[in-house]
Amino acid sequence: MGRDYFLDKDIVVDKERNIYLVFSNVNPYGYIYAMIKYVYTGKGLWKGYERVLKYYGVNNMLKLSQEFLMEPCYGVTFPVLRLSNVSKHLKPEEKALELIKHTSGSKHEISFLELYTALGVRQLGITGSFLAGINHENSDLDIVIYGCEDALYVMNNFEGFEEDRDWIVETSRNYGLTLDFSKQLYDKRTRGAIKGIKFSILFVDPRPERPCKEVCKRKGEITITAEIEKGSCDVLFYPSKVILHNVNVVSGEVGLKPEILVSYEGIYSTLLFKSRKIEAKGMLVECEKPIIVVGDRDVPGYIRRIL
Secondary structure: OOOOOOOOOOEEEEOOOOEEEEOOOEOOOOEEEEEEEEEEEEEEOEOEEEEOOOOOOHHHHOOOOOOEEEEOOOOEEEEEEEHHHEEEEEOHHHHHHHHHHOOOOOHHHHHHHHHHHHHOOOOEEEEHHHHHOOOOOOOOEEEEEEOHHHHHHHHHHOOOOEEOHHHHHHHHHHHOOOHHHHHHHOOOOOEEEEOOEEEEEEEEOOOOEOOOOOOOEEEEEEEEEEEOOOOOHHHOOOOEEEEOEEEEEEEOOOOOOOOEEEEOOHHHHHHHHHOOEEEEEEEEEEOOOOEEEEOOOOOOOEEEEOO
16 A cells, blocks of 8 residues: 555554554544553563453553543543654555565465455455564464455455354453353454464555544433444444434433444444444434444443344
């Protein structure tokens, strides 16, 4: 891509050798939205690094020991890394191209090439410990698919490989969900294993965004039912976004119906992709158009499929 801006799923390294995961396409002035994931102690499994962000999710992100900045347009704080402290900017698509052109023949690289062939798309990358260069023998393969066209191609044509049953148990424990509900969130196309090596398929919109496009005000907890467009690529990107139709307010402020759902919990993306009608609990936020946010720090919420 030859880009000089930051995208979701990029990796950045600070001047103290700490490794961060970028989680937004928004490029503010002077800093980036990024979560610290690994710190170097000399004792960690990842070539001397230890993982401090053990599990994803908003609640785990809030426990991180790093700088948070208040964003006045949204009224909440986000974890950030200042550009003046960035030592390296690592891009998933560049690492994938490197592995495609030059492979050492390791089991992980062979599995990556098999995934690359099975996925059938060109706009892809590899992130996580492989991009950071600290992978170990049991590391996962975190594959990034760029753009709506390729995202839909993968979801409509890729059948997956072996199931990753551990994901269901880990998601249940991490988010406090029942095992049955976690099974409903699991999708073999985006979480699985190939020859014993676990992999994830992640989707990224390759377009950068400008900061503070609108000013929003948090209003309070709300639960709704609504119809949505099935098979939208926008729910696969982070955060998931989908337009709501025929909204019914189950509880909360009835005078302001959300028109858009935004989910900061990635576990719901494939459920939204497969659904036509949902129930959702979250934070009602008044922006240019009212939205319901799932994954708010005060109202974590949930999404359930009705149809």
